[in-house]
Amino acid sequence: MTAGSVAAGRRGSWLPTWPLIGAKLLDLRKRRILMAVTAAFTVGLPVLFYGVRLIYNLADPAQYGPAGTPGAFATAGTLMDEFGLIVAVMLGATAGTPDLADGMFRHLVITGRSRLALYLARIPAGLSILLPLAAAGFTVACLVTGFLHSPLPAGAVTPSPGAMTGAGLWLELDLIVGFTVGAGLGSLMGQRTVPVILLIVLEIIITPALADHALPGFVNGERLVVGVAMDQLKPAALAGGITVGPGGGPRQLHLPPMPTWAVAAVIGAWIAGWTAIGAWKMINRDA
Amino acid sequence: MSLLGLPVPAERGRALTRVGAIVDEPRFHGHLTGRENLQILAAARGGDADRQIGPALDRTRLTQRAGDKVSAYSMGMRQRLGLAACLLADPQLLILDEPMNGLDPVGMHEMRDLLRDLTGEGRTVLLSSHLLDEVERSCDQVAIVDHGKVIRQGPISELTGGAGAAVEVQCSDPPAAARALGQAAAGSRIALTEDGLGLTVTLAAAPAREQIAKINRRLVDAGISVYSLRQTHARLEDWFLSVTSRLGDDQ
Numbered sequence: 177m178t179a180g181s182v183a184a185g186r187r188g189s190w191l192p193t194w195p196l197i198g199a200k201l202l203d204l205r206k207r208r209i210l211m212a213v214t215a216a217f218t219v220g221l222p223v224l225f226y227g228v229r230l231i232y233n234l235a236d237p238a239q240y241g242p243a244g245t246p247g248a249f250a251t252a253g254t255l256m257d258e259f260g261l262i263v264a265v266m267l268g269a270t271a272g273t274p275d276l277a278d279g280m281f282r283h284l285v286i287t288g289r290s291r292l293a294l295y296l297a298r299i300p301a302g303l304s305i306l307l308p309l310a311a312a313g314f315t316v317a318c319l320v321t322g323f324l325h326s327p328l329p330a331g332a333v334t335p336s337p338g339a340m341t342g343a344g345l346w347l348e349l350d351l352i353v354g355f356t357v358g359a360g361l362g363s364l365m366g367q368r369t370v371p372v373i374l375l376i377v378l379e380i381i382i383t384p385a386l387a388d389h390a391l392p393g394f395v396n397g398e399r400l401v402v403g404v405a406m407d408q409l410k411p412a413a414l415a416g417g418i419t420v421g422p423g424g425g426p427r428q429l430h431l432p433p434m435p436t437w438a439v440a441a442v443i444g445a446w447i448a449g450w451t452a453i454g455a456w457k458m459i460n461r462d463a
Numbered sequence: 464m465s466l467l468g469l470p471v472p473a474e475r476g477r478a479l480t481r482v483g484a485i486v487d488e489p490r491f492h493g494h495l496t497g498r499e500n501l502q503i504l505a506a507a508r509g510g511d512a513d514r515q516i517g518p519a520l521d522r523t524r525l526t527q528r529a530g531d532k533v534s535a536y537s538m539g540m541r542q543r544l545g546l547a548a549c550l551l552a553d554p555q556l557l558i559l560d561e562p563m564n565g566l567d568p569v570g571m572h573e574m575r576d577l578l579r580d581l582t583g584e585g586r587t588v589l590l591s592s593h594l595l596d597e598v599e600r601s602c603d604q605v606a607i608v609d610h611g612k613v614i615r616q617g618p619i620s621e622l623t624g625g626a627g628a629a630v631e632v633q634c635s636d637p638p639a640a641a642r643a644l645g646q647a648a649a650g651s652r653i654a655l656t657e658d659g660l661g662l663t664v665t666l667a668a669a670p671a672r673e674q675i676a677k678i679n680r681r682l683v684d685a686g687i688s689v690y691s692l693r694q695t696h697a698r699l700e701d702w703f704l705s706v707t708s709r710l711g712d713d714q
Contacts, residue, residue, distance in 0.1 A: 195513075199506035206494055279490025280503070283548055286486075287507040288479030294507065 190290050192297035200271065200301035210270055211305070217259040218309040219316070222252050226320045244325040246413070249335055252317045253343055253414035257350055258379070260310055264351040265375040267306055268358025269368035271298040272454055276366055281461070295363065295455040302355055310351055314344045335413040343413045350406055353446055357402070360450030364457045379403055399434055405442035408434050467555055480510075483549025484558040489541050493534035497525055497544050500533055504548050512551045519550035524573065538565025546577070557581060557588045563597050575601050599699040607703060615706055623702045629695045630675055633661040635688035643685040644678065 205211060229248060232240040275281040275294075284294055318340045325334050335343070354375070361371035383403030391398070398404050434442075464471055466478040491500040498516065505512035520526045523543040528536070536544065542565055549557050562578075563571050578588050578601055592598050598605060599619060606616035615622060634640045641653050641662050652665040664678060675692055682689050 193506070193509065195506035195509070199503040202499060203492060203495065203503060206499070208494075274492065278492045279488075280492055280500075282486055283489075283491070283504055284507050286479065286482070286484045287504065287552075288476045288482075289507040289509070290476075 190292040190296070192293045192300070196289070196293060196297040197301050197304075200297045201304060203274070204267070204271060204301060204305055207270065210267065214263050214267060214306065215309055217263040218256070218306070219313040221255055221259055222313045222316045225252050225255060226316060226324075230320075230324065242325050244321040244323065244334075246321070246335055249317060249321045249340075249343075250414050253314075253347065256310070256313055256317070257347055257414070260313075260347065260351050261354040261379055262372070262376060264306055264354030265358035265372050266368070267302050268355035268360075269362030269371040271302040271355075272359040272362030273366060273368050276461070291459045291461075292455050295458040296451075298359055299356065299451070302359065303352060306351055306355055307348055310348060311344065314347055318344070339411060339413040342411045346406075346409060346411050346414065349409075349443070353402055353406065353443060356447045357450045360452075360454030363454035366461075383407075399438065400442055402443060402446040405434065405439045405446075408439045409443075479552075481552060481555040482558065483552045483554035483556075484560075485542075485545040485549060485562065486558070486560050488538075488561075488564065489545025489548070491533045491541065491544060494532060496530050496532055497536065497540075497547075498529040500544065501547060501551065505551050508551055515551045515553060516547075519547040522550060522577070523547040539567060539570045542566060542574070543570075546574075555586055557586060558591070559588065560591045561593070562590060563592065563594060571597070595698075595700040595703055605699065607706060619699060623699060629663050629665045630678060631656075631661060631663050631691075631693045631695055632678065632682070633690040633692075634682060635690070637662045639685065640682050640687050643681055643687065 226243050226248070229240070229243040233243050272295075275284060285291065321334060321340070322337075358368075358371055358375060361374065362368050365371055378401075383401055386398040386401050387404050387407060466475075467481055469478040471478050491497075492503070495503070498520065501516045501519065502513065505516055517526075520529045523546050525540065525543055525547060528540065533541065533544065542562055546559070546562065549559075559578075562574055566574055578590070582588055582603075590598065590602060602619065604616065604618050605622065606613050608614070632640060637655050637659060641655060644651070644662075644664060645653050653662055654665075655662050666674065675694060679689055679692055
């Protein structure tokens with residue numbers, strides 16, 4: 177077998193290579209506005225939130241409590257969740273569409289590289305930007321909560337390191353879901369604006385509505401909405417102590433709590449399903 | 464159907480290993496530099512394509528601007544970057560769609576030289592263009608595609624040779640010359656030039672030197688002063704129009 181045929185064989189593989197992932201990472205990280213927005217919403221937001229609390233506390237400790245209360249941790253987590261999800265969807269949709277919009281798709285197809293590998297390379301590339309930034313932002317929240325909590329209000333307990341880790345993992349999972357759904361929808365629609373709007377509507381309007389209100393004839397179909405499933409897993413540390421779902425809380429659903437396996441199945445199906453849809457569209461797109 | 468001896472689409476991946484192509488206007492990520500765009504394409508190509516980036520930039524004379532964002536490139540520079548992207552594959556076959564688009568005269572000259580160099584290295588360059596003058600200058604062989612079908616193909620000289628050739632005549636009395644030649648030269652077409660100072664004799668076959676001498680003799684015998692006789696070759700465009708149905712066809 178010649179070197180050329182070995183290279184050709186690798187090109188036909190559906191597995192993305194490290195150079196392919198690195199190339200997509202290069203494309204994404206050089207998008208300065210996108211990177212600035214991602215950093216602002218993942219790291220900047222908790223820094224700003226706790227920075228303001230810290231300044232208030234230092235200026236007037238009698239009126240403003242410590243920066244790192246459990247309540248503040250839950251609020252920071254909610255902010256990071258909501259805005260982080262928007263950024264994740266944006267990043268996913270951006271990872272999924274610019275090859276087409278910028279005219280690079282045709283160049284890439286001509287190389288003979290497996291289109292599935294080209295699509296799958298976007299996922300680790302995008303997540304390698306998103307997840308470390310989100311982890312850095314969340315670390316800020318954990319450090320402030322762990323070290324700048326004194327004196328705590330009566331009855332309040334600082335979340336344990338284990339609870340904080342669980343909350344961080346939940347946040348990261350939420351961002352992975354947002355990214356993969358954004359990438360899949362972006363690939364399907366061939367653009368990024370509409371997918372971002374659709375997923376914001378899903379998260380901000382449709383999910384709370386379905387979680388709070390029973391729809392006649394819907395046969396508990398709300399359970400299939402990823403936001404509802406994610407809420408079931410939400411750790412108590414991010415829910416201000418409210419515990420409902422297997423993860424601890426927070427939303428009081430109108431339907432019985434979902435078992436953990438069902439929650440995992442719904443979340444896994446959303447990630448795998450939208451990845452499959454995005455890849456299918458890429459494979460079948462006219463170059 | 465086969466490509467470079469390999470059946471496609473069954474062996475598409477292997478066949479494309481040695482194919483470089485620019486289809487339509489070459490477009491790239493505008494926020495990345497020329498070199499970074501090539502890095503992305505080299506990563507998709509795999510193998511040692513990344514080692515071809517420097518030589519490809521050199522060859523297309525983009526090395527000096529390789530660190531600039533593509534959004535600042537002119538159309539001609541993007542064309543050259545497209546060609547550099549093709550060269551990453553060390554291609555046996557290059558398929559170029561309108562590669563002269565957007566190039567200034569110097570750029571067109573350089574592109575022509577580059578294509579000639581590439582064919583000189585034993586590579587095949589398939590150039591698709593509507594600029595028939597450019598095709599005539601750059602290519603050895605042509606294929607005419609009309610309504611999606613190849614209707615003629617072969618070496619340009621053979622194809623245009625079959626379309627006939629012409630002799631331009633400058634003389635003292637063009638109308639009389641047309642009459643004198645018209646009576647004798649069956650099968651040829653004679654027309655006065657627009658300025659009325661000469662005539663064009665179009666012959667069914669390429670004129671041999673003897674045919675030109677024969678025209679001269681006939682005019683002199685008719686008492687017409689001949690100022691010049693100039694043989695002209697049929698151009699590719701003329702031949703194209705003679706064999707396709709495109710003239711006057713809006714489709």
